[in-house]
Amino acid sequence: MTILVTGGAGYIGSHTVLYLQEQGEKVVVLDSLQKGHKQAVVDVPFYQGELHDNAVLDRIFVDNKIDAVIHFAADSLVGESVKDPLKYYDNNVIGTHHLVKKMIEYDVKTIVFSSTAATYGEPDSIPIQESDTTVPTNPYGETKLAIEKLLKWSDQAYGLKSVCLRYFNAAGADPEGRIGEDHTPETHLIPIVLQVALGQRDNVKMFGDDYPTEDGTCVRDYIHVMDLAQAHYLAVKKLKSTKQSAIYNLGNGQGFSVKQVIDTCRNVTEHDIPAEVAPRRAGDPAILIASSEKAKTELEWTPQYPELEAIISHAWDWHHNNPNGFEE
Numbered sequence: 620m621t622i623l624v625t626g627g628a629g630y631i632g633s634h635t636v637l638y639l640q641e642q643g644e645k646v647v648v649l650d651s652l653q654k655g656h657k658q659a660v661v662d663v664p665f666y667q668g669e670l671h672d673n674a675v676l677d678r679i680f681v682d683n684k685i686d687a688v689i690h691f692a693a694d695s696l697v698g699e700s701v702k703d704p705l706k707y708y709d710n711n712v713i714g715t716h717h718l719v720k721k722m723i724e725y726d727v728k729t730i731v732f733s734s735t736a737a738t739y740g741e742p743d744s745i746p747i748q749e750s751d752t753t754v755p756t757n758p759y760g761e762t763k764l765a766i767e768k769l770l771k772w773s774d775q776a777y778g779l780k781s782v783c784l785r786y787f788n789a790a791g792a793d794p795e796g797r798i799g800e801d802h803t804p805e806t807h808l809i810p811i812v813l814q815v816a817l818g819q820r821d822n823v824k825m826f827g828d829d830y831p832t833e834d835g836t837c838v839r840d841y842i843h844v845m846d847l848a849q850a851h852y853l854a855v856k857k858l859k860s861t862k863q864s865a866i867y868n869l870g871n872g873q874g875f876s877v878k879q880v881i882d883t884c885r886n887v888t889e890h891d892i893p894a895e896v897a898p899r900r901a902g903d904p905a906i907l908i909a910s911s912e913k914a915k916t917e918l919e920w921t922p923q924y925p926e927l928e929a930i931i932s933h934a935w936d937w938h939h940n941n942p943n944g945f946e947e
């Protein structure tokens with residue numbers, strides 16, 4: 620197969636590209652490089668451009684016989700989405716609209732879409748099931764949900780088959796240390812804690828310690844980025860064989876608090892890692908844990924690195940060996 624990966628130079632995108640290459644698949648990457656890193660992908664036809672750029676999409680579909688698309692390209696910062704929702708509607712929803720139109724024009728009818736647990740908003744109950752209500756609490760989640768619906772109606776109208784993967788907290792890095800997570804600015808807990816271990820920050824701020832959880836800090840479901848990559852590949856293959864659109868959660872089904880994450884980082888890195896309590900961050904639910912039974916049963920997805928220790932130690936290998944990320 621030849622698979623187009625949009626946003627293939629980003630964090631989850633680049634790990635998925637690597638995974639697909641290891642499976643012997645041909646990969647083509649489209650990335651604007653606004654957030655992505657060219658160094659994160661090697662040995663692939665690379666197209667730099669925006670989803671809105673019809674000329675670059677035409678070139679991709681004319682130059683390559685694309686069998687399926689894995690669509691990551693998006694803005695994904697919750698806080699920024701609240702401050703500038705139109706940017707998110709433009710890049711995420713309108714961008715996907717351009718992509719889907721071109722897919723239909725070139726008769727490419729298989730897409731795996733990078734969705735998010737943020738589509739649920741405040742959970743009805745834990746663990747979260749795919750059938751639970753979706754009431755996003757920020758524009759980021761709202762735009763991802765809008766895209767899920769765009770894909771649903773495009774199946775009915777044009778026969779476009781889609782799998783939407785709602786991830787929980789992506790974390791970790793390539794176990795062989797070739798690529799890892801490099802965001803500017805960094806907002807995610809694990810890389811921030813590891814930056815403290817590296818001496819790049821004085822301490823980590825724990826956003827709230829008065830949540831209704833065992834130790835008062837928020838609980839999240841951390842899932843290894845390579846396990847996410849595996850699920851994308853399985854989803855493409857499943858779509859090709861069954862032609863049935865579907866939505867799946869991807870998580871480990873196990874929650875860890877902010878304090879537990881920091882403690883595990885202390886063990887893995889053997890650094891003190893000072894932490895202090897700070898005010899709650901707006902829009903953070905107390906507990907988000909996925910039920911991923913549907914993905915395990917229907918996609919035959921088996922996470923390879925479910926332990927938090929493994930997730931953090933792969934992230935640490937990357938950050939320790941690449942303290943400035945992809946920069947030389």
Ligand code: UDP
Nearest residue numbers: 806807808811824825826837839877900903
């Ligand atoms: N968090 C924190 N301090 C930080 C960054 C994150 O306490 O500097 C908390 C955040 O409030 C959430 C959890 O860590 O409860 C995971 O946050 P992250 O931004 O990594 O992922 P999210 O759950 O927002 O997708």
